Amino acid sequence: MRGGEKCLEVLCRAFPQASLYTLIHRKGSTSPAIESMAIRTSPLQKVPGVFQYYRQLLPIMPAAAASWRLRDVDLVISLSHCVAKSVRVPAGVPHVCYCFTPMRYAWQGREAYLQSWSNRPIRRAAAGSLLNRLQAWDQATSARVSHFVAISETIRERIAGCYDRESTVVPPPVDAEFYHPAPTSTPREDFYLVVSALVPYKRVDQAIEACRRSGRRLVVIGAGPDRTRLEAAAGPATTFLGWQSDEVIRDHYRRCRALLFPGEEDFGIVPVEAMACGAPVIALGRGGAAETVTGECGLLYGEPTTEALALALDGWEAEGLPQDPEFARRRAETYALPVFRRRLLGLLADVATSKERHAGVPRPHLAAPVVGRRRRRDG
Structure with missing residues (x-):
């Protein structure tokens, strides 16, 4: 599904x-x-x-x-x-x-x-x-x-x-009735999140490497033929959870510091699901994400490289993690x-x-x- x-x-x-x-x-x-x-x-x-x-x-x-x-x-x-x-x-x-x-x-x-x-x-x-x-x-x-x-x-x-x-x-x-913010507002936790099939064109390796270099915590949810290679390249701060239910994914959207989306997708439902839960999204500004993610929802970066993603994370954190969760939710509801x-x-x-x-x-x-x-x- x-x-x-x-x-x-x-x-x-x-x-x-x-x-x-x-x-x-x-x-x-x-x-x-x-x-x-x-x-x-x-x-x-x-x-x-x-x-x-x-x-x-x-x-x-x-x-x-x-x-x-x-x-x-x-x-x-x-x-x-x-x-x-x-x-x-x-x-x-x-x-x-x-x-x-x-x-x-x-x-x-x-x-x-x-x-x-x-x-x-x-x-x-x-x-x-x-x-x-x-x-x-x-x-x-x-x-x-x-x-x-x-x-x-x-x-x-x-x-x-x-x-x-x-x-x-x-x-x-996007199922905005299922994907919604937690009933009780709680501070976001200190980990970034990737939800993706583990195949090369999703560029999950760039998210892993960008977090490994800086020691940032990363949780990866998803399965696929690239998992063995990705695990071998990951540092100790990266956790692979494999396939998970929609309930588990929603829980992580609600708690993560931000969703990382380094792939160039035809549309990309995952960022909109995260936005529906009020989560910030750091995404490559190409393909469908460039149409759905705005500055109020997180940050778009320009080049499909590990370096560009790492710089985007540094800049976003230096600016104080700017994002409007209520705007992100309204944006998601249009889908x-x-x-x-x-x-x-x-x-x-x-x-x-x-x-x-x-x-x-x-x-x-x-x-x-x-x-x-x-x-x-x-x-």
């Missing part, structure tokens, strides 16, 4: 009779609202060990997505960061893609992916050729989408650059779940009843409001 699944959950509650298509699904791994759907997987579901190695199956994911056959549908909604938007829809059916990002490996993450093969030139060349084909495929299949919805201005710009398409921005939801639900479902209603044509996409055949109509969705 990460950010994408929380967006999906809203749609599952709105359209419980819909069918949900997904590449793979581990039963019981998501919320009851999602688990209760009619879930249809791809052939990848039958690959032995797929839940451990699915990332390595990227080259065949387009073929797996092509196995979906959608018939007798009113509206298709794809929540896509890789291949879901490529689904073929029946003629005359609108297809709204809620886009987390164009395929990362083929576009913005291309060089980082190829860098992992820097010492193996033959494999690097083969990987580059594969990414060229994936990029061409990703661009071509964008024509199957009638309406793009971006999770942030950052992604709106990527959609324009990669697909030459316009999009509407609807930021993902609350009811706001997301109202904006997204309103947009879907407009699309489903619109008679406007879209280049290359047949006219939607719907004439009645979407309420009560049966529809299916690509997850």
Whole structure:
């Protein structure tokens, strides 16, 4: 249940009779609202060990997505960061893609992916050729989408650059009812916090090193394949808690000196959750965090380096830890779940009843409001 699944959950509650298509699904791994759907997987579901190695199956994911056959549908909604938007829809059916990002490996993450093969030139060349084909495929299949919805201005710009398409921005939801300040005001404790998947592009290593150099206490919540390497580089003042429940994460948001967010995210729900709890946020001023975090909520710094983060921490502490927790809370509430639900479902209603044509996409055949109509969705 990460950010994408929380967006999906809203749609599952709105359209419980819909069918949900997904590449793979581990039963019981998501919320009851999602688990209760009619879930249809791809052939990848039958690959032995797929839940451990699915990332390595990227080259065949387009073929797996092509196995979906959608018939007798009113509206298709794809929540896509890789291949879901490529689904073929029946003629005359609108297809709204809620886009987390164009395929990362083929576009913005291309060089980082190829860098992992820097010492193996033959494999690097083969990987580059594969990414060229994936990029061409990703661009071509964008024509199957009638309406793009971006999770942030950052992604709106990527959609324009990669697909030459316009999009509407609807930021993902934050559960501001669950994430809120502690009932009783207490002083913040002397530790910084990272809440993140432990993978290289999150740059958790920069937070660890910046705190290690200065002896600052750091608590890291999250799991992932990079944990062993990160623990080896950490000093004694850094504590790894692994995966934790939402309740534990909320408790740490309420108590930490500040959340550190060194990654460049497409949106970044974690900083907004922290702000909803009144926590200061020290974040890289790029990507989604640059849109959500303001000076009243903490501090943005400019360069994605350990040195820049360390200087930001020194400066913020020297200035007396400036932050307005009440403003941060109000800021977070603008991304609350009811706001997301109202904006997204309103947009879907407009699309489903619109008679406007879209280049290359047949006219939607719907004439009645979407309420009560049966529809299916690509997850």
